[in-house]
Amino acid sequence: MKKKIVVLNGPNLNLLGVRQPHIYGHDTLADIEARLRARAATHGLDLDFRQSNSEGELVTWIQEVRESCAGIIINPAAYTHTSVAILDALLTCEAPIIELHLSNPHTREEFRHRSFVSAAAKGVVCGFGAYGYELAFEGLAKLVKTAAKK
DSSP: OOOEEEEEEOTTGGGTTTSOHHHHOSOOHHHHHHHHHHHHHHHTOEEEEEEOSOHHHHHHHHHHHTTTOSEEEEEOGGGGGTOHHHHHHHTTOOSOEEEEESSOGGGSOGGGGOOSGGGGOSEEEESSTTHHHHHHHHHHHHHHHHHHHO
16 A cells, blocks of 8 residues: 655745734644644654645656655645646646645635646645644545555
């Protein structure tokens, strides 16, 4: 069984905790990573947690893990609404993909209502702040365990 969950974070998420905390909360990306590492350990899964402000780097990482991981959680941030390249890379993955957003993009500006990434996602978690990462992880862990039983 593939046992690695990959969490990819897009642009500006390195500024969590200080960037618009009224929208994105006060937790840092390091806080979120620590909580996911604890959850991964309870499920017997490995965690690969990354952040980049570069679209090309995110595409390269998706290509790197597309055949070796058990699943991907991706918070593409602003690339959600603009990146066909990230969508195309995700469509090459055999593992399930969960799209994640801290805020609910459907309650925000009109341009945020369209997600290219959703076309590749098994599920979408949005609007729960930093806790959304834990919800996404639990959902993906269940998908991974169910697939392993087949």
